[in-house]
Amino acid sequence: MYLQQLSFINFKNYAEAEVSLAEGVNAFVGNNGAGKTNLLDAVHYLSLCKSYFNPIDSQQIKQGADFFMINGIFKKNGHKEVVACGVKRNQKKQFKRNKKDYQRLADHIGLLPLVMISPYDISIIIEGSEERRKFIDNVISQTDHNYLDELIAYNKVLVNRNSLLKQIADTGRYDPELLAVFDEQLTASGKRIFEKRRAFMEVFTGIFNRHYQFISEDAEQVELVYESQLLHNDFTALLNKAIERDRVLERTTNGIHKDDLLFNIHGMAMKKFGSQGQQKSFLIALKLAQYTFLTQKNGFKPLLLLDDIFDKLDDNRITKLMQMVSNNDFGQVLITDTSTSRVKGIFDSINVSVKLFKVTEGSIA
Known part of the structure; x- marks a missing residue:
């Protein structure tokens, strides 16, 4: 399973953005605050119907706008899955799969499984x-x-x-x-x-x-x-x-x-x-x-999202980690980092191709 295309309107700091993704490793590089993590959070919405960081949907709407919309095209077992999430201020969240509304959001959980690794995960240990x-x-x-x-x-x-x-x-x-x-x-x-x-x-x-x-x-x-x-x-x-x-x-x-x-x-x-x-x-x-x-339970590979994980890891552990997630045990990977040279250096050293995106304030190239 992998995400082919992602687009969103009025989501967090983005007015509008669209990206086509590789089946393997995708890296989003930019300064802190540019919107790299927001992009991963949009993918999290499509998988688990909510933000990874903030449970209040209306707070994900871009300042000055009245709604946000996220769309994703997934490929799963040879079939296309089109998923859309929309939130308007003071209205109930809308979630659709292949243009059909869900009666219960709980019915979507597990259809497009995802694992996110983020600095915010430290709360699992210290809280x-x-x-x-x-x-x-x-x-x-x-x-x-x-x-x-x-x-x-x-x-x-x-x-x-x-x-x-x-x-x-x-x-x-x-x-x-x-x-x-x-x-x-x-x-x-x-x-x-x-x-x-x-x-x-x-x-x-x-x-x-x-x-x-x-x-x-x-x-x-x-x-x-x-x-x-x-x-x-x-x-x-x-x-x-x-x-x-x-x-x-x-x-x-x-x-x-x-x-x-x-x-x-x-x-x-x-x-x-x-x-x-x-x-x-x-x-x-x-x-x-x-x-x-x-993977073992579902019989196919989830998405793996790695948000700013290179900080506080030594070079040896970073290389070991990237070797692990780039082999056949893992599918599509989305990574964020602040350094283009670091990302290129890591994947060149293990001979793995990566699709690189440059993220600036509210735009992706």
């Missing part, structure tokens, strides 16, 4: 557990539509249960029967999500280890561990045991919404003891493992 759960959910959702529906159902019940706990605290009226209904719904969805996450991590961890060892040349010992309360406890028993605490705190304190991933280096937390280069290598290995997992 709270929600960022790491989002990572797990993003990967599984691109291979399993039922998982996404289950996740939506779980979160809806969680909101209802938390509202009931707050209502009990506000009114003093305890409704054990309604709480039992919510508990039953929460545990049913929660157990199914937990089993899918556990099965995913059993496969994913081995893939991650192989990628990190390749990038680092076995220079460090790292560890990726799935942590869940349900690994050692029954969900229903957890809810029953915590009911008094939940009532005091007015929220549900146990469940798969507390799951986490532990990132370690030499037995210590990557967040505290990993250097910037080690953290970046860890994140890249994590995302490349995502790419490999999606």
Whole structure:
């Protein structure tokens, strides 16, 4: 699968732009703030129906305009897929595939899988557990539509249960029967999500280890561990045991919404003891493992978007990474960087052709 053509109007800092892409490596070079990352974000919209960086669609509209439109022509299994995304101020987002509107955006997720690697990914390491759960959910959702529906159902019940706990605290009226209904719904969805996450991590961890060892040349010992309360406890028993605490705190304190991933280096937390280069290598290995997992599950290669990843990596790791993403295990790659000579030098050294684009303020050549 690859993206043949991309065009957009009034998207972020672009009034209008159109590019035809190579099936292999495409590099977008320009100064910081020129719009390189915005171009990758437009591709992310077409794949996952949203921005990679900002959840508010209206904030992606170019200043002074009333709408934005993104169009993409993909080639997948010999067939053409035409995808369009449009947003008007104060109106619902429109998303079309081959000129037909989607009833649910969730139905598009996984059709055109994509992996993005960006400096913003550092939040997966340094921020709270929600960022790491989002990572797990993003990967599984691109291979399993039922998982996404289950996740939506779980979160809806969680909101209802938390509202009931707050209502009990506000009114003093305890409704054990309604709480039992919510508990039953929460545990049913929660157990199914937990089993899918556990099965995913059993496969994913081995893939991650192989990628990190390749990038680092076995220079460090790292560890990726799935942590869940349900690994050692029954969900229903957890809810029953915590009911008094939940009532005091007015929220549900146990469940798969507390799951986490532990990132370690030499037995210590990557967040505290990993250097910037080690953290970046860890994140890249994590995302490349995502790419490999999606390829194995879907039977075709996703798009790979690499946003400004050369910074803080030594030359050896950069070369190893580019060797990896330029071989037959990977398909179309879109890269951004600030240095034309660096991009040319890297790909000349590994004898890989690259289509080079020059990005200036709001234009691509």
